[in-house]
Amino acid sequence: MKKYSLLAPGPTPIPPEVLQALARPIIHHRTPLYEEILQEVREGLKYLFQTKNEVLIFASSGTGAMEGAVANTLCAGDKAVVVEGGKFGERFTQICRAYGVHPLAIPVEWGRAVDPGLIAGALKEDPTVKAVFIQATETSTGVLHPVREIAAIVSRHPGTILVVDGISHLGAVELPMDEWKLDLVLCGSQKALMLPPGLAFAALSDKAWQFVERSTLPRFYFDFKKELRNLTQNQSAYTPAISLVVGLAESLRLIRKEGLENIFARHARLAKATRAAMTALGLQLFAPRASSDAVTAVLAPPGIDGQKVVKILREKHNLTIAGGQDRAKGKIFRLAHMGYIDPSDIIAGIAAVELTLRELGYRFEMGAGVKAAMEVLI
Numbered sequence: 329m330k331k332y333s334l335l336a337p338g339p340t341p342i343p344p345e346v347l348q349a350l351a352r353p354i355i356h357h358r359t360p361l362y363e364e365i366l367q368e369v370r371e372g373l374k375y376l377f378q379t380k381n382e383v384l385i386f387a388s389s390g391t392g393a394m395e396g397a398v399a400n401t402l403c404a405g406d407k408a409v410v411v412e413g414g415k416f417g418e419r420f421t422q423i424c425r426a427y428g429v430h431p432l433a434i435p436v437e438w439g440r441a442v443d444p445g446l447i448a449g450a451l452k453e454d455p456t457v458k459a460v461f462i463q464a465t466e467t468s469t470g471v472l473h474p475v476r477e478i479a480a481i482v483s484r485h486p487g488t489i490l491v492v493d494g495i496s497h498l499g500a501v502e503l504p505m506d507e508w509k510l511d512l513v514l515c516g517s518q519k520a521l522m523l524p525p526g527l528a529f530a531a532l533s534d535k536a537w538q539f540v541e542r543s544t545l546p547r548f549y550f551d552f553k554k555e556l557r558n559l560t561q562n563q564s565a566y567t568p569a570i571s572l573v574v575g576l577a578e579s580l581r582l583i584r585k586e587g588l589e590n591i592f593a594r595h596a597r598l599a600k601a602t603r604a605a606m607t608a609l610g611l612q613l614f615a616p617r618a619s620s621d622a623v624t625a626v627l628a629p630p631g632i633d634g635q636k637v638v639k640i641l642r643e644k645h646n647l648t649i650a651g652g653q654d655r656a657k658g659k660i661f662r663l664a665h666m667g668y669i670d671p672s673d674i675i676a677g678i679a680a681v682e683l684t685l686r687e688l689g690y691r692f693e694m695g696a697g698v699k700a701a702m703e704v705l706i
């Protein structure tokens with residue numbers, strides 16, 4: 329028998345209530361029934377994003393919303409500051425280049441959070457910068473960036489918007505859009521929203537909507553204005569991912585039932601337990617000073633390939649976690665605790681990591697990680 333489990337930073341496990349909703353017979357989207365569901369989803373998304381504005385929904389992976397954020401707010405030749413502290417920061421640079429926007433990269437050592445002073449400095453040096461792009465959680469490194477402090481800086485610049493990629497963050501860790509004055513917040517379905525991949529989200533502040541008015545970059549499917557017009561009629565411009573939207577209605581119900589504050593507290597506890605376990609095993613955290621509560625990146629022990637840890641976990645213990653990407657490949661492994669995850673998942677995951685490390689010849693006291701996690705979770 330193979331019983332699979334997932335502690336990856338997307339896709340993540342899906343609650344049975346959501347699976348059942350996903351399996352319902354398909355309905356047509358140009359019907360009152362679908363419109364009723366979308367009406368409920370719109371309200372649920374505003375709760376999740378903590379915004380009064382609409383949250384746009386696209387049938388794509390999260391990268392579609394990243395591309396849409398660039399294409400709908402900027403013009404060719406505009407300059408944008410991009411925080412580059414991992415793979416997803418680099419993606420914003422690539423998208424900017426593809427659209428003729430000049431990225432001014434702020435390189436950040438992988439595993440570290442950006443210093444907000446660097447962003448203040450960049451905006452002071454060049455006040456023509458139109459946007460700042462950042463990840464709330466940089467999934468490739470497990471880093472939590474200081475978005476609140478950065479928003480306080482950017483909001484003082486009327487000609488600049490702050491675009492926050494919350495794809496692996498929203499619904500796991502606090503990110504109150506309106507309160508913190510974030511201009512564009514992005515999300516994807518396959519992370520803390522407890523859904524399969526296939527939906528991307530973008531919410532815009534009033535300031536960001538003004539940028540949409542002046543933007544002249546080409547766009548077609550990811551046309552924010554067109555989608556907003558349709559959404560306010562409980563519709564979408566094109567055929568929506570109907571079953572995913574039906575599943576989303578259910579996952580948003582679960583999110584409301586648990587409540588954002590409780591959800592954030594659960595993620596914080598699970599993350600703390602994971603970090604305590606890894607430390608008790610004598611391992612080093614990759615982002616010890618700025619760890620996100622959504623995903624924990626751990627340095628593989630000296631002489632042990634992080635990719636092997638991932639492989640053995642998958643093949644022998646039926647547990648899928650994530651390895652390192654690009655320059656962190658082989659050096660780290662990443663345990664996610666986002667979405668539909670509870671203490672038993674974490675304890676079982678840590679036990680499997682211990683068995684795997686033992687098999688790879690790493691010496692430690694068996695059970696030390698599980699014990700440390702349990703002491704946090706008790």
Ligand SMILES: Cc1ncc(COP(=O)(O)O)c(C=O)c1O
Pocket residue numbers: 337338389390391392416463465466467468493494495496516525
């Ligand atoms: C922070 C972050 N940004 C962007 C993406 C890209 O999303 P997708 O793979 O859904 O296009 C991911 C996905 O892993 C992510 O974690």
